Amino acid sequence: MKKTNAATGGKPLGLYLHIPFCVKKCAYCDFYSITDASLKADYTAALIRDIKAYGERCSGYTVDTVYIGGGTPTCLGAGYLSEILQAVGACFAIAENAEITVECNPESTDQAVLEAMHKHGVNRLSFGVQAAHDTELKRIGRIHDFAQAQAAVELARQCGFTNISLDLMYGLPDQTQAQFLDSVTQCLTLNPQHLSCYGLKLEPATPMGRENPVLPDDDTQADTYLAMCRLLCRNGFEHYEISNFAKPGFRSRHNFKYWDLSDYLGLGPGAHSFLNGRRFAFARDIRAYISGESIPQDEEEVSDFRRQGEYLMVRLRTSDGADMHDLENRYHVSTAPYEQVFCMLEKHGLAAHEGTRWYLTEQGFLVSNSIINAVVEAGE
Amino acid sequence: MKNREQIRNFSIIAHIDHGKSTLADRLLEQCKAVSVREMEEQLLDNMELERERGITIKARAVRMEYTADNGKTYEMNLIDTPGHVDFNYEVSRSLAACEGALLVVDAAQGIEAQTLGNTYLAIDAGLEVVPVINKIDLPAADAPRVKKEIEDIIGIPAEDSPEISAKMNINIHEVLERIVTDIPAPEGDADAPLRALVFDSQYDPYKGVVVYMRLLDGKICPGMKVKMMATGAEFQVLECGYMLPLGLSPQQELCAGEVGYFTASIKKVSDTRVGDTVTGVENPTPEALPGYRPARPMVFCGIYTEDGSKYPDLRDALEKLQLNDAALSFEPESSVALGFGFRCGFLGMLHMEIIQERLEREFDLDLVTTLPSVIYEVSKTDGTVQRCDNPHDYPSPDVIEEAREPYVKASIMTPQEFVGNIMPMCQDRRGIFKDMQYLDSNLVELHYEMPTGEIIYDFFDALKARTKGYASLDYEFIDYRKSDLVKVDMLLNGDQVDALSFIAHRDKAYGRARRICEKLKENIPRQLFEVPIQAAIGGKVIARETVKALRKDVLAKCYGGDITRKKKLLEKQKEGKKKMRALGTVQLPTEAFMAVLKLDEEN
Numbered sequence: 001m002k003k004t005n006a007a008t009g010g011k012p013l014g015l016y017l018h019i020p021f022c023v024k025k026c027a028y029c030d031f032y033s034i035t036d037a038s039l040k041a042d043y044t045a046a047l048i049r050d051i052k053a054y055g056e057r058c059s060g061y062t063v064d065t066v067y068i069g070g071g072t073p074t075c076l077g078a079g080y081l082s083e084i085l086q087a088v089g090a091c092f093a094i095a096e097n098a099e100i101t102v103e104c105n106p107e108s109t110d111q112a113v114l115e116a117m118h119k120h121g122v123n124r125l126s127f128g129v130q131a132a133h134d135t136e137l138k139r140i141g142r143i144h145d146f147a148q149a150q151a152a153v154e155l156a157r158q159c160g161f162t163n164i165s166l167d168l169m170y171g172l173p174d175q176t177q178a179q180f181l182d183s184v185t186q187c188l189t190l191n192p193q194h195l196s197c198y199g200l201k202l203e204p205a206t207p208m209g210r211e212n213p214v215l216p217d218d219d220t221q222a223d224t225y226l227a228m229c230r231l232l233c234r235n236g237f238e239h240y241e242i243s244n245f246a247k248p249g250f251r252s253r254h255n256f257k258y259w260d261l262s263d264y265l266g267l268g269p270g271a272h273s274f275l276n277g278r279r280f281a282f283a284r285d286i287r288a289y290i291s292g293e294s295i296p297q298d299e300e301e302v303s304d305f306r307r308q309g310e311y312l313m314v315r316l317r318t319s320d321g322a323d324m325h326d327l328e329n330r331y332h333v334s335t336a337p338y339e340q341v342f343c344m345l346e347k348h349g350l351a352a353h354e355g356t357r358w359y360l361t362e363q364g365f366l367v368s369n370s371i372i373n374a375v376v377e378a379g380e
Numbered sequence: 381m382k383n384r385e386q387i388r389n390f391s392i393i394a395h396i397d398h399g400k401s402t403l404a405d406r407l408l409e410q411c412k413a414v415s416v417r418e419m420e421e422q423l424l425d426n427m428e429l430e431r432e433r434g435i436t437i438k439a440r441a442v443r444m445e446y447t448a449d450n451g452k453t454y455e456m457n458l459i460d461t462p463g464h465v466d467f468n469y470e471v472s473r474s475l476a477a478c479e480g481a482l483l484v485v486d487a488a489q490g491i492e493a494q495t496l497g498n499t500y501l502a503i504d505a506g507l508e509v510v511p512v513i514n515k516i517d518l519p520a521a522d523a524p525r526v527k528k529e530i531e532d533i534i535g536i537p538a539e540d541s542p543e544i545s546a547k548m549n550i551n552i553h554e555v556l557e558r559i560v561t562d563i564p565a566p567e568g569d570a571d572a573p574l575r576a577l578v579f580d581s582q583y584d585p586y587k588g589v590v591v592y593m594r595l596l597d598g599k600i601c602p603g604m605k606v607k608m609m610a611t612g613a614e615f616q617v618l619e620c621g622y623m624l625p626l627g628l629s630p631q632q633e634l635c636a637g638e639v640g641y642f643t644a645s646i647k648k649v650s651d652t653r654v655g656d657t658v659t660g661v662e663n664p665t666p667e668a669l670p671g672y673r674p675a676r677p678m679v680f681c682g683i684y685t686e687d688g689s690k691y692p693d694l695r696d697a698l699e700k701l702q703l704n705d706a707a708l709s710f711e712p713e714s715s716v717a718l719g720f721g722f723r724c725g726f727l728g729m730l731h732m733e734i735i736q737e738r739l740e741r742e743f744d745l746d747l748v749t750t751l752p753s754v755i756y757e758v759s760k761t762d763g764t765v766q767r768c769d770n771p772h773d774y775p776s777p778d779v780i781e782e783a784r785e786p787y788v789k790a791s792i793m794t795p796q797e798f799v800g801n802i803m804p805m806c807q808d809r810r811g812i813f814k815d816m817q818y819l820d821s822n823l824v825e826l827h828y829e830m831p832t833g834e835i836i837y838d839f840f841d842a843l844k845a846r847t848k849g850y851a852s853l854d855y856e857f858i859d860y861r862k863s864d865l866v867k868v869d870m871l872l873n874g875d876q877v878d879a880l881s882f883i884a885h886r887d888k889a890y891g892r893a894r895r896i897c898e899k900l901k902e903n904i905p906r907q908l909f910e911v912p913i914q915a916a917i918g919g920k921v922i923a924r925e926t927v928k929a930l931r932k933d934v935l936a937k938c939y940g941g942d943i944t945r946k947k948k949l950l951e952k953q954k955e956g957k958k959k960m961r962a963l964g965t966v967q968l969p970t971e972a973f974m975a976v977l978k979l980d981e982e983n
Binding site for chain 2: 014016197198199201218219221222225242243257258264266271272273274279281299310313314345348350365366367368369370371372373374376377
C-alpha cells in the first residue's frame with residue numbers, strides 16, 4: 001500500500017471496509033454476512049468501485065486507520081484481499097504511520113493470506129479466538145478449535161506481524177468464571193498486544209437469541225469482568241475502553257475514532273459512516289450493494305440525545321472519560337448538572353476524576369448504560 | 381286493561397357457570413322476544429365485563445310474551461340479579477320485585493353455596509322457588525341426585541322439576557309452562573295510590589336516568605308527578621314503558637303488577653336509589669316499601685392514572701360511571717408518589733375491582749390504585765372525633781385518645797365438612813365467634829363479628845378456596861369498636877412513600893409490613909446504588925430489606941461504528957425509565973407499585 005507523509009495530508013479519516021462473507025454464521029452474531037461464496041468476485045469489484053468513488057470524494061482527507069472487518073475478511077482469500085488493499089492505497093491518501101487492521105478467523109488465515117496482507121501494508125491483525133475451550137467454541141457455533149487459533153497466531157508472527165489483537169467472549173452459556181479466566185490466561189501465552197473481551201449479548205434475530213439460553217447471572221458476569229480486569233492489569237495491559245485492553249502504545253486507533261467522534265467512512269452492506277457530523281449507512285443487502293443501487297441512507301437522529309449526550313455516551317466508554325472543559329468548549333453548555341451526577345457516582349465508587357476530566361471506574365463501566373442515561377438526563 | 385292474572389315476574393338464581401344467562405337467552409328465543417338473527421350470546425349481560433367474567437353486575441329486566449299451552453298469552457318479566465356478596469342488597473331488592481324465582485342447578489355439580497344464599501333470600505322474600513335442573517346433556521349429569529339434594533338442603537319439592545339443557549335447547553318449553561303454573565300472578569291494586577319499587581336505574585345520555593321499577597300498586601303514566609320517597613326528589617314523568625330485549629318500548633301507562641321503566645329528565649342516578657319507593661306527588665301512598673337502605677361505601681382506595689396528565693380524563697370517567705352507580709363515591713386527593721387522583725368509596729372489593737376494570741377498559745385509562753382501606757374513627761385528645769379512611773390523614777399517636785375500627789356481622793353458610801377450615805381463618809382475622817346453627821343435617825351457618833378491614837381484602841376469595849366454593853358470605857355493618865391501630869410508613873432509601881402507608885391492627889402490622897418490604901424488594905429493579913427498604917411505626921423500624929446495587933448494565937459490543945444503534949438502545953432504556961416513578965432518589969417502576977398494592981393477605 002502506497003503511503004504518504006502524514007504531515008502533508010489533510011484531515012484524518014478512518015476507513016472501514018465490510019467483508020460480508022462467512023463460511024458459517026456464528027450462533028450469536030448479528031453483523032451482516034452471508035455464506036454464499038459465489039458472490040465474492042462481484043462483491044470485490046463493487047467494493048473497489050466504491051473505494052474509487054469515495055476516494056475521490058474524500059480527497060481532502062488522509063486515511064490514518066483502515067479496518068477490514070466482517071463477516072470474515074480472511075475467507076475472501078489472498079487474491080481478492082490484495083486487490084482491495086491495492087485499491088485502497090491507490091485511491092486514498094494513506095498516512096505513513098497508518099494502522100491497517102484486518103479481522104482474521106483462525107480457520108481461514110493461511111500462509112498465503114497472511115503473506116498477501118503483510119505485503120500490502122496490513123500491520124495489525126485481530127483474531128476472533130473467542131474462547132480457549134473447544135466445547136465453548138462449539139456451543140456458540142464457531143467452526144475452529146483453539147489449536148487452530150494458536151497455530152494461526154503463530155503463523156502470523158512468522159509472517160512478520162507484530163501487532164496482534166485477540167477477541168474473547170465472556171458470559172457464555174454454562175461458562176464459569178474460572179473457565180473464562182483460563183481462556184484469558186491461555187490467550188496471554190500467545191503474547192497479544194491487544195485484547196477485546198466482549199460479554200455475550202443475545203440478539204433477538206440470531207439463532208442463539210431465539211434459543212435464549214440461560215446465561216451466567218449478572219452478579220457472576222460482573223465478578224468475572226472485574227477478575228478479568230485485574231488479571232489483565234497484572235499482565236501489563238491498560239484497560240482503555242469498556243471491552244478493550246492494550247499493552248502501552250497498542251490501543252486500537254481505528255476503534256478509538258468511534259469513541260472520539262472522529263470522522264470515519266464505512267463501505268459495504270451494513271457499514272456505518274460518520275463524516276462531517278453526518279451519520280449514514282449502507283443497507284444490509286449485498287445484491288443491492290453489488291448492483292450499485294444501494295445509496296447510503298442518513299441515519300435517523302435520536303432527538304433526545306443531543307450532541308453533548310452523544311459525546312458523553314462515547315467518551316464515557318473510555319478510560320480517558322469526558323473532560324468538562326472540552327465538553328463546555330465543544331457544545332457551549334453548562335457542565336454543572338453533569339458534575340453533580342459525577343460526584344454522586346464517585347461517592348458510590350462508580351466514577352473518578354482528575355481535574356476536570358471525569359471517567360468511570362471498572363465498577364462504573366459495568367453499569368455504564370445506567371450511568372450514561374443518568375448523566376445525559378441531568379443535562380436535559 | 382291488562383289482566384294482572386296474566387303477568388309473571390320472576391328472577392333466575394344460579395351459581396356462576398350453571399347456565400343462568402344461557403337459559404335467559406333460550407327463554408327470550410322461545411318467546412320470540414328476539415329473533416335468532418338478533419341473538420347475541422348472553423343478551424342480558426350486556427356489559428363487556430359481565431360477559432367476560434360470566435357474572436351479572438347490574439340488575440337487569442326484560443319483558444317477553446308467552447302463549448301458554450292453555451291458550452292464554454302471558455306477560456313475563458325476567459329480572460336478572462347480580463350474584464356477589466358486595467351486591468347482596470341489590471339482589472334483595474331485585475327479588476322483592478318478583479313473585480317467583482327459577483333456581484337453576486347444574487345436573488352434574490349439584491347445588492352450590494352461592495345459590496343457597498340467594499335462594500334463602502328469595503324464600504325469605506316469600507318467592508315461589510321453582511328448581512330447574514340444567515345441563516342434563518352432560519355425561520356426568522345426575523338429575524335424581526341433584527333433585528334429592530335440593531329437597532334435603534333447601535327443603536323444597538324438586539321431584540318433578542324440569543330437566544333441561546339450555547345449551548342444547550332441551551325442555552325449555554317446560555320451564556315456561558312452570559313459570560305460568562307455579563309462580564303466582566302479582567297482587568296489587570291498580571286503583572290504589574302509586575307504590576313502585578326501584579330495583580335499578582341507568583343513565584342514558586338522551587333520556588337522562590332510566591328508572592327500572594316494579595309497580596306494586598297504582599299506575600304511572602307520562603305527565604304524572606312522582607316523588608322518590610327516600611331521597612325526596614320529585615319529577616314529572618316524561619315516558620314510561622317496558623324493557624324489551626333490544627330496547628325500551630314506551631307505553632301509555634303501567635299498572636300494578638307490571639315491571640317497567642320511567643324517565644323524567646333525571647340527571648343523577650343518586651336521586652333514584654335502589655330500594656326507594658316511587659309514589660305520586662298527588663295522592664301519595666302513606667307508607668314506603670320496606671327494606672330501603674342507602675348505599676354505604678365500605679371500602680376506600682386511592683385511584684390515580686399512570687400518566688399524571690390523564691387526571692382530567694379520570695375525573696370525567698368517574699363522573700360518567702357515577703351516573704350509573706349511586707354506590708360509587710369519590711373525591712380528589714393527591715400523593716407525592718402518585719400525583720393527583722381520587723379517593724374512591726365502594727360497596728366491597730368486587731365493586732372496587734369492577735370499577736377499576738371499567739375505568740381501564742371503557743375509558744382506556746392505566747390506573748395505579750392504593751391499598752384498600754375502611755373508615756377508621758379516632759377520638760383525639762382535644763375531644764374531637766376524626767373519621768379517616770386515608771393513612772395520610774391518620775393522626776399521630778400522641779394525639780390519639782382512642783382509635784376505633786368498623787365491625788361487621790358476618791354470616792357464613794357452609795356444608796358442615798368445611799367448618800374446620802373456616803374457623804381458624806376467621807380467628808386469624810380477629811373474628812369473634814358468636815354461634816353456629818344447623819340449617820339441616822349438613823348445612824350450617826356460622827356467625828362472627830369481624831373487623832371490616834379483615835374482610836375487605838380477600839376474605840371472600842379465601843373462604844371460597846377453603847370450601848371448594850361451597851361457602852357463601854353475607855355481612856352487615858354493626859358498629860365501631862375500640863382497636864389497637866397503628867399507622868405503618870414505608871421508606872425507600874430513607875424517604876417516606878406516602879402511597880404505601882397503611883393503617884392496621886398492631887398484631888397484623890408487622891406481618892404485612894414485612895410482606896410489603898419483600899414485595900418491594902422483588903419488584904424494584906436494582907439501581908446504581910443500594911436501596912434500603914424500611915417499614916416503620918412512628919420512628920421505629922419494624923421490617924427492612926435491601927435492594928442490592930445494580931452490577932451489570934453495559935453494551936460490551938462495539939457494533940462497528942454504529943453509534944446510532946447504541947443511542948437507540950440507550951434511548952429505549954430511557955423510555956423504560958420514563959415509566960418509572962421517581963421517589964426521592966429511587967426509581968420505581970409502576971409495576972412495582974402495582975405488585976405491592978395488589979398484595980393480598982395470603983402471600
